[in-house]
Amino acid sequence: MFDQIVLTWRINHRVNEMLLAAISEAGLRSSLSTRDGRDVARQFAHLHNVRVAWLEVSAKDLAKGLKKFPSKESPPRAALKQALASSTEAIAAMLQRGIDAGGTLKGFSRGVVPALGYFLAHEGHHRGSILLTLKQAGYKVPPDVQWGIWEWQKI
Secondary structure, three states: OHHHHHHHHHHHHHHHHHHHHHOOHHHHOOOOOOOOOOOHHHHHHHHHHHHHHHHHHHOHHHHOOOOOOOOOOOOOHHHHHHHHHHHHHHHHHHHHHHHHOOOOEOOEOOOHHHHHHHHHHHHHHHHHHHHHHHHHHOOOOOHHHHHHOOOOOOO
């Protein structure tokens, strides 16, 4: 069962990759904010930054070499893809350590499974925000991606 925890985290990453790949360049720069809120690229950057912040709390050695994006920067797709892949693997290693330690994880007093739940909820929230931004800004995500991100048994 514990292998499923890391597997679930990696599926979540593949969902993020699928969505990022399907967004046009103009879509990445879209935002509904009228007060300098995050555009779509910055929302993906935020996912990476939150991962790094948790790694700095829970597994500092795994955070080494991972750089946060500046909060006002809209990174290019390639930088987002690379950063998200790196932080995905670091979080996977952190979760595996927690599993190996009997389910405990520094910074998450309730353990590995609630930590995974937190990460999935946070990232799912931002994917929903990204999809809503794109829809309202007039940038379509292909239907195979729009619905495909829910087919976790195939991803």
